[in-house]
Amino acid sequence: MNETKNVLIVGVGGQGVLLATELLSTVTMEAGYDVKKSEVHGMAQRGGVVSSHVRFGDNVFSPLIPDGEADVILAFEQAEAQRWIHYLKDNGTIAINKYKLVPPIASMKGFNYPEDPIAVVRKRTKNVTLIDAVQIAKDLGNPRLVNTILLGVLSTSLEISEDIWTRVIRERVPKGTEELNVKAFLAGRAYR
Amino acid sequence: MKKKMIFSGNEAVARGCYEHGLHIATAYPGTPSTEILENVSKYPEIYSEWSPNEKVAFEVAMGATFEGARTLVAMKHVGLNVAADAFMSMSFIGAPGGFLVVTADDPGMHSSQNEQDNRYYAKFAEYPCIEPSDSQEAKDFVGLGLDLSIEFDTPVMYRLTTRVCHGKSIVELGERTQYPITGFKPNPKKFVVLPSHGREMHPKVMARIARIKEWAETTPLNRIEKGSNGIGIITHGATYNFVKEVMPDASVLKLGMTYPLPINMIKDFAKSVDKLFVIEELEPFIENLLKIEGIECEGMKFWSNLGELTPEIVAAGLEKAGVFKSPYNPKEKESVIPRPPIFCPGCPHRGLYHSLRKNKAVVTTDIGCYTLGCLEPLGAGDTCVEMGASIGVGVGMAKARKSGKGIVATIGDSTFLHSGITGLLNAVNDKAGITVVIADNSITAMTGGQQHPGSGETLTGAQGYKVNLAKICQAVGADNIKVIDPYNLEQTRSTLKEAMESDELSVIITNRPCALYPAENRKLVQETPFAVDHDKCIGCHACFKVSCPAISESDQKTAKGLTKSQIDSALCTGCSVCAQVCPVNAIERIK
Numbered sequence: 001m002n003e004t005k006n007v008l009i010v011g012v013g014g015q016g017v018l019l020a021t022e023l024l025s026t027v028t029m030e031a032g033y034d035v036k037k038s039e040v041h042g043m044a045q046r047g048g049v050v051s052s053h054v055r056f057g058d059n060v061f062s063p064l065i066p067d068g069e070a071d072v073i074l075a076f077e078q079a080e081a082q083r084w085i086h087y088l089k090d091n092g093t094i095a096i097n098k099y100k101l102v103p104p105i106a107s108m109k110g111f112n113y114p115e116d117p118i119a120v121v122r123k124r125t126k127n128v129t130l131i132d133a134v135q136i137a138k139d140l141g142n143p144r145l146v147n148t149i150l151l152g153v154l155s156t157s158l159e160i161s162e163d164i165w166t167r168v169i170r171e172r173v174p175k176g177t178e179e180l181n182v183k184a185f186l187a188g189r190a191y192r
Numbered sequence: 193m194k195k196k197m198i199f200s201g202n203e204a205v206a207r208g209c210y211e212h213g214l215h216i217a218t219a220y221p222g223t224p225s226t227e228i229l230e231n232v233s234k235y236p237e238i239y240s241e242w243s244p245n246e247k248v249a250f251e252v253a254m255g256a257t258f259e260g261a262r263t264l265v266a267m268k269h270v271g272l273n274v275a276a277d278a279f280m281s282m283s284f285i286g287a288p289g290g291f292l293v294v295t296a297d298d299p300g301m302h303s304s305q306n307e308q309d310n311r312y313y314a315k316f317a318e319y320p321c322i323e324p325s326d327s328q329e330a331k332d333f334v335g336l337g338l339d340l341s342i343e344f345d346t347p348v349m350y351r352l353t354t355r356v357c358h359g360k361s362i363v364e365l366g367e368r369t370q371y372p373i374t375g376f377k378p379n380p381k382k383f384v385v386l387p388s389h390g391r392e393m394h395p396k397v398m399a400r401i402a403r404i405k406e407w408a409e410t411t412p413l414n415r416i417e418k419g420s421n422g423i424g425i426i427t428h429g430a431t432y433n434f435v436k437e438v439m440p441d442a443s444v445l446k447l448g449m450t451y452p453l454p455i456n457m458i459k460d461f462a463k464s465v466d467k468l469f470v471i472e473e474l475e476p477f478i479e480n481l482l483k484i485e486g487i488e489c490e491g492m493k494f495w496s497n498l499g500e501l502t503p504e505i506v507a508a509g510l511e512k513a514g515v516f517k518s519p520y521n522p523k524e525k526e527s528v529i530p531r532p533p534i535f536c537p538g539c540p541h542r543g544l545y546h547s548l549r550k551n552k553a554v555v556t557t558d559i560g561c562y563t564l565g566c567l568e569p570l571g572a573g574d575t576c577v578e579m580g581a582s583i584g585v586g587v588g589m590a591k592a593r594k595s596g597k598g599i600v601a602t603i604g605d606s607t608f609l610h611s612g613i614t615g616l617l618n619a620v621n622d623k624a625g626i627t628v629v630i631a632d633n634s635i636t637a638m639t640g641g642q643q644h645p646g647s648g649e650t651l652t653g654a655q656g657y658k659v660n661l662a663k664i665c666q667a668v669g670a671d672n673i674k675v676i677d678p679y680n681l682e683q684t685r686s687t688l689k690e691a692m693e694s695d696e697l698s699v700i701i702t703n704r705p706c707a708l709y710p711a712e713n714r715k716l717v718q719e720t721p722f723a724v725d726h727d728k729c730i731g732c733h734a735c736f737k738v739s740c741p742a743i744s745e746s747d748q749k750t751a752k753g754l755t756k757s758q759i760d761s762a763l764c765t766g767c768s769v770c771a772q773v774c775p776v777n778a779i780e781r782i783k
């Protein structure tokens with residue numbers, strides 16, 4: 001691989017976007033790539049917009065993905081998929097968690113949660129995977145698994161061996177939840 | 193094989209402190225610098241502390257390096273304004289043990305009130321300034337910077353920017369090298385800055401920076417990467433990565449040290465290319481120094497000193513200069529509902545700002561989470577400038593109006609201890625009849641929950657003193673001090689009202705721990721959540737006015753077609769503020 005791969009992960013503060021990119025960048029490093037990652041901390045805890053850029057390849061300079069250059073976007077929330085869709089390059093792939101998180105400001109005049117974010121996204125690309133990760137996580141018995149399920153979906157767009165993914169997940173998730181998280185990852189990976 | 197990790201620039205600086213034998217590190221928190229000390233504190237080999245403000249952090253660090261300790265002090269860019277007095281005079285003294293001053297600048301103002309370029313401070317005080325481009329360099333430059341500091345007996349400015357601080361890349365780990373602390377060697381002509389000594393010191397400073405300028409010509413901190421297209425670009429820091437990304441075949445002079453500049457190296461570099469550009473963040477600092485030297489180059493003609501640079505902006509500037517066709521074609525953006533930051537569920541500031549609005553106070557506010565109280569629908573906050581300003585601004589307004597009635601200065605506990613006490617002392621002495629509210633949540637919340645002298649715990653988790661804020665206020669001469677619970681709206685409103693109507697100076701301390709930090713609080717403040725009784729709710733939306741993330745519109749409507757509210761019980765901490773504003777008692781604690 002001599003081209004740099006660009007992955008953008010987006011969501012809302014508190015959803016675990018930063019942990020997901022942490023896992024992804026470790027996986028790419030373990031797979032032997034150079035990797036750079038960029039995000040801005042600060043007010044992320046407080047329900048704000050969170051976006052995190054991961055770029056990997058033989059030799060990566062910029063940690064920022066230019067507008068319109070993302071190969072893959074993973075959106076933890078529907079409106080966030082719409083907000084960041086302009087980052088996707090032509091024929092890029094986006095995976096979207098079906099979840100909606102309506103911000104409190106939607107109760108004020110003049111602010112509305114978007115009508116149908118998925119439809120807007122589909123107008124821009126045909127490569128859309130929709131997944132109800134919240135439901136799958138519930139079925140697996142722990143709502144906190146959303147994160148790993150979504151990484152599983154993302155993994156199908158990247159050519160990195162499953163072994164590396166599961167090894168890094170085992171190392172990084174809280175003790176006692178390793179097998180459950182691997183199961184969640186594989187459920188996401190098998191999702192079509 | 194050496195162990196590799198993916199580190200943020202801040203984690204890498206902390207690792208550099210460990211590996212390069214640092215002894216002492218001090219700081220006052222401030223985005224994007226905060227994680228440096230948070231990570232240094234994990235190494236017991238290094239003494240680390242949160243000081244009450246940047247000036248004190250700087251002073252403690254000076255003392256340490258006077259003893260011959262390898263020392264670092266960290267702050268955000270505006271923190272250096274607070275420490276500037278010490279910063280300037282420290283240049284005269286030097287740095288016997290090695291001394292790095294980390295300034296974390298915030299181009300684009302991701303979380304700051306301005307975007308000053310602190311390289312000007314380096315030139316102002318004649319400090320050499322070093323700037324890493326990624327995490328590996330962020331670690332290595334700690335060692336190189338300390339070597340530079342010790343070799344020339346000079347303090348060194350270590351400039352980071354948000355993208356370097358919070359960007360992550362691969363770092364190779366090494367072992368710690370131990371160094372002895374050499375001990376204080378009394379020498380009044382060196383350590384006592386008096387006019388007579390200062391007159392001897394100043395020429396030495398100028399000679400020192402001249403020698404460093406020579407050294408700059410050969411240091412590995414600066415390097416040339418030869419290209420093939422005739423274009424020469426001088427760059428630094430995070431911007432270097434964008435330049436390499438956008439124009440890999442340009443010749444690049446990467447400056448790891450941006451002050452003083454290696455003028456001969458640059459002159460030779462200029463001769464080796466057809467066209468020379470300077471691409472830098474933020475101000476034309478390098479560019480202007482080169483133009484003074486008569487070196488032909490362009491920078492601000494094609495780029496700007498506003499905001500941070502990106503690969504797209506670097507490419508667009510080169511295109512504007514007529515030497516490049518930008519490969520990027522930005523796509524149209526969707527306009528989507530914003531998610532502005534608001535107070536967390538259970539935040540103790542909510543009741544205070546709701547009451548200030550109700551009481552129609554003129555609010556001179558300050559810097560912290562509580563600044564968010566100025567946003568609608570709470571909308572209480574008329575001025576905010578810099579840390580500690582609230583009380584002085586309130587006094588000034590009162591003097592101009594010849595009355596302090598109705599003026600309320602609000603200040604967080606960390607900010608009060610940082611630089612509010614002197615303001616209060618002055619308000620007492622001036623007999624300014626304003627109201628001062630200290631929003632005491634026992635922590636520095638805005639920057640992610642760092643301890644301060646009122647927290648009762650230190651950076652490393654040791655027991656702290658836990659200063660009593662009411663006693664401080666008493667000691668500086670305030671007589672009228674009330675400590676109240678901001679969850680109790682009736683009490684908050686009436687105490688404020690009384691104070692606002694009085695001609696005397698009043699101090700109100702709203703006392704409730706932060707709902708988010710420390711993490712144990714999240715359980716501590718958790719009480720049984722509330723729910724909206726849809727049989728009673730009249731859809732008046734009074735509860736929306738408290739601006740709580742747990743409250744939203746439900747799908748239920750009243751007979752008049754107004755939407756009823758609902759409360760997310762997973763988010764609700766049970767603080768009860770919304771229940772107190774409901775005119776029909778429709779919000780009740782879940783039984």
Ligand SMILES: Cc1ncc(C[n+]2csc(CCOP(=O)(O)OP(=O)(O)O)c2C)c(N)n1
Binds near residue numbers: 270603606607636
């Ligand atoms: C000179 C300076 N140093 C540091 C900061 C970063 N900063 C922003 S708010 C804040 C303090 C907030 O603490 P506090 O006053 O207790 O209010 P809280 O956020 O806890 O409500 C700090 C350190 C700054 N803006 N300016």
